[in-house]
Amino acid sequence: MAVETDPNPAFSAFAHPERLVSTEWLAEHLGEPGLVVVESDEDVLLYETGHIEGAVKIDWHTDLNDPVLRDYLDGAGFAKLLGGKGISRDDTVVIYGDKNNWWAAYALWVFTLFGHEDVRLLDGGRAKWEAEGRAYTTEVPVREVVDYPVVERDDTAVRAFKEDVLAHLGNPLIDVRSPEEYVGDRTTAPAYPEEGTLRAGHIPSAQNVPWAKAVAEDGSFKTKDELDAIYREGAGLNDGDSVIAYCRIGERSSHTWFVLTHLLGFEGVRNYDGSWTEWGSAVRVPIVKGAEPGAVPAR
Amino acid sequence: MHAVAGGDGVSGELPAKLAEIRDDFLALSQQDRLQLLLEFSHELPELPERFADHPDLLERVEECQSPVYIFVEIDDDGIVHLHATAPREAPTTRGFASILVQGLAGLTVAEVLAVPSDYPLTIGLTEAVSPLRIRGMSGLLGRTQRQVREKTAA
Numbered sequence: 001m002a003v004e005t006d007p008n009p010a011f012s013a014f015a016h017p018e019r020l021v022s023t024e025w026l027a028e029h030l031g032e033p034g035l036v037v038v039e040s041d042e043d044v045l046l047y048e049t050g051h052i053e054g055a056v057k058i059d060w061h062t063d064l065n066d067p068v069l070r071d072y073l074d075g076a077g078f079a080k081l082l083g084g085k086g087i088s089r090d091d092t093v094v095i096y097g098d099k100n101n102w103w104a105a106y107a108l109w110v111f112t113l114f115g116h117e118d119v120r121l122l123d124g125g126r127a128k129w130e131a132e133g134r135a136y137t138t139e140v141p142v143r144e145v146v147d148y149p150v151v152e153r154d155d156t157a158v159r160a161f162k163e164d165v166l167a168h169l170g171n172p173l174i175d176v177r178s179p180e181e182y183v184g185d186r187t188t189a190p191a192y193p194e195e196g197t198l199r200a201g202h203i204p205s206a207q208n209v210p211w212a213k214a215v216a217e218d219g220s221f222k223t224k225d226e227l228d229a230i231y232r233e234g235a236g237l238n239d240g241d242s243v244i245a246y247c248r249i250g251e252r253s254s255h256t257w258f259v260l261t262h263l264l265g266f267e268g269v270r271n272y273d274g275s276w277t278e279w280g281s282a283v284r285v286p287i288v289k290g291a292e293p294g295a296v297p298a299r
Numbered sequence: 300m301h302a303v304a305g306g307d308g309v310s311g312e313l314p315a316k317l318a319e320i321r322d323d324f325l326a327l328s329q330q331d332r333l334q335l336l337l338e339f340s341h342e343l344p345e346l347p348e349r350f351a352d353h354p355d356l357l358e359r360v361e362e363c364q365s366p367v368y369i370f371v372e373i374d375d376d377g378i379v380h381l382h383a384t385a386p387r388e389a390p391t392t393r394g395f396a397s398i399l400v401q402g403l404a405g406l407t408v409a410e411v412l413a414v415p416s417d418y419p420l421t422i423g424l425t426e427a428v429s430p431l432r433i434r435g436m437s438g439l440l441g442r443t444q445r446q447v448r449e450k451t452a453a
Contacts, residue, residue, distance in 0.1 A: 042365075043365065043388065043389050043390055043391045043392070044333070044391050044427075044428050044429070044432060045333060045336060045337050045340065045390035045391045045394065046388065046389075046390060046391075048333060048334070048337050048390070049337070049387075049390050059429075061429035061431060061432065062426070062427070062428075062429055065429075067426075098388060
């Protein structure tokens with residue numbers, strides 16, 4: 001059973017206010033039947049140091065990624081993961097985490113690939129919860145294993161592959177990495193171990209809007225007007241645009257995907273999870289260096 | 300995958316403390332390995348006072364997603380002292396640093412340089428923590444060994 005949405009007036013201007021809950025709302029609704037709280041962090045041990053009471057942990061790397069293929073888990077794997085965590089298909093899931101909900105948004109996007117209907121973010125994540133002096137526990141909840149149906153992942157609606165991006169050129173792209181990554185500067189000194197890609201720069205015509213621009217100082221999302229100024233006026237997005245967002249491996253761009261889709265109401269926004277670690281090493285894909293977006297290459 | 304700046308390929312026995320840490324991890328289940336790593340993260344010593352005025356001495360470990368800084372000192376007896384700092388919100392990184400601080404304690408320059416660069420891959424954490432994250436520990440070890448080389452090159 002879905003839990004009622006947060007009527008917080010701060011969310012009412014957003015396209016889909018039901019996708020956010022405030023810290024106050026969550027504190028009041030903890031333990032309510034049909035509500036499962038999920039913590040998803042960059043740091044795999046942060047949950048163990050203390051988490052919101054009753055929250056279960058889902059790790060982006062060890063839980064959501066396939067250990068062999070560079071891909072997400074499949075329908076059977078997702079069913080096993082969620083069933084094992086005691087999450088039912090019709091549960092309301094509220095996800096929160098560290099780093100301005102960076103990884104929480106990534107987990108939410110993966111839940112979306114499997115069509116889990118009611119999945120929300122805790123506005124402000126761990127940072128806001130902590131700043132307000134709210135409680136953590138180290139007690140890991142024991143939730144009864146449930147039957148979660150096997151639903152095949154839908155990679156067409158919110159996910160883009162390299163070939164999709166090539167076909168998309170000429171439509172808006174948002175590069176959510178840091179300006180240094182976008183421009184193609186190397187900040188890592190020679191002779192240091194270097195993970196990553198063979199080429200630096202960005203996909204031609206992509207606008208650079210670092211993901212954290214969408215976040216206010218307290219870790220919550222900026223207002224609708226502020227976000228419109230960043231993405232519509234700043235990056236030139238218009239209603240009806242087809243948009244693809246990317247970063248290095250698709251996690252920061254999940255955050256921007258959430259903003260564009262659920263807060264600003266753009267339809268059909270896709271996240272290119274291959275992102276720069278694929279594009280920057282792929283053979284003969286077009287790349288632009290420097291601060292300018294660059295022209296769309298001729299087909 | 301080997302860190303470029305890793306060991307010199309000198310073969311030999313793994314120092315006793317590093318071997319003990321590895322064996323402790325390998326004896327545990329995956330979930331308990333995380334708990335042990337958490338215990339290590341609690342044990343990372345504070346930086347000595349003298350670094351408070353000299354943040355410039357600290358080297359950022361870029362391979363870690365979280366800000367972690369290290370500084371290596373070599374005393375008159377040729378013993379290596381590794382200092383590391385990482386924020387409380389980054390327990391995994393603190394755990395990696397703590398393993399190396401404890402594992403390298405009391406070792407000589409030659410012994411530190413002889414630690415194989417793939418040590419982080421051998422302690423049974425690649426599954427519990429993920430290979431990508433383990434890379435941060437390889438970066439820590441590689442930079443420690445590089446600093447030792449630089450400081451003994453003169």
